[in-house]
Amino acid sequence: MVRQLVMGSTATSERIAMAWLAPAVDSAGLEREYRDLAALASTSVAPLAGRADRANLRSLGLDAEGRATAQAMLQRILSSPAADPAFRGIFMRDGQWKLDIHDAMLWEAPHYLYGFQLTGTASGLRALHELDANVVDSNAIRQAGWRLWTDLASQDSLTILAAIDTLARRDEGSAKAVRAMLAGFRDARSWWRLALSWLLTHPWLDTPDGPRSPAQLMATFWGVDSLPLPEIRDERFGSPAAMPSLSYRYMAPYLFVGENGAGREWLLHDGGHAAFGAWSPLRWGETPLTVEIGGHTAIVASPGSQAIVHPASFFGERDAIRIEAGMTPIAAVAAFLHEWNHLIAAQRRLAGAHPVALLQSSWQLQLREEDPWLSEGFAEWATEEVLRPAGKSASFLRLTQA
């Protein structure tokens, strides 16, 4: 007889009472749920084997059906009262749709090369081994161009720039087109943040109580009148990924303690900001220091190195969501909400006089990590609940939720 389910690795382990597990949906139920959602969102059903890959391509605006669905959703918004002049300014240009960063890039790149066209980058992308010979499909060119731009954010950037310089000596026209495309992507990032911000804050979702914005639905779920929108920080992860970044402010009262009157006064008047600015980049090589604190020997890693090793759990200046800018803004909405739910959960764990996430002793302050299974399940469930009142109008969002 099964009494409980134990999940996890050697590092984490969860015991879930069978009574909790019983109401969980089995795989046939999940499959049914997926098919119902796909029908509601008017998209085709992907075979199980290729489902994750297709979902990724779809979120990244790299498959035709995904682009058609995104366009149909924007079309619906356009014919709703939510479509203000800002919406038209962001998503339309000369009667054509700007669905995502790929489209926005096409409007920015001509600032760098007169007459720029996506097809003009194909020979350059081939020479740089980003595109197979004979491929002329625009989705494939788009994907290759985006991949090159994404790789520029990695450690290979110097190698890539050198390869483009080499190409320029052989084929100046191709190199110019590739450079214009890369500059176009760079400039399109601000468009992308604006587009996502519009979709998060304007009432285009139909609910029984009237039109609501995703941000309003978030506030309703959390039982507050409104919630400040976390900063949208566009990233180049190379996949439809996102992660929350919590402001240092929740930790500052525990992290920075004034030793005397002047220090306490300074911290009260936003000295915490300056303290965080001085503390967070501190690094002492790659080896942690062994130090003695209050009679205990402890191994201490530098904050600067922790920020790099644990980007998802480290702190930033402001509450923010770091999110892949290659995602179509429509698909990014649900991913953003998912991370926003993580963020608020983390805020709540650090709130109050005795935060549940902190263990304080005379010699150290311990930040308890969230349980990965529970926090992931919570964020998935919370995002479903946030979007539930929007029913059919949010079905594509629920389908693309990571």
Ligand SMILES: [Zn+2]
């Ligand atoms: Zn998550």
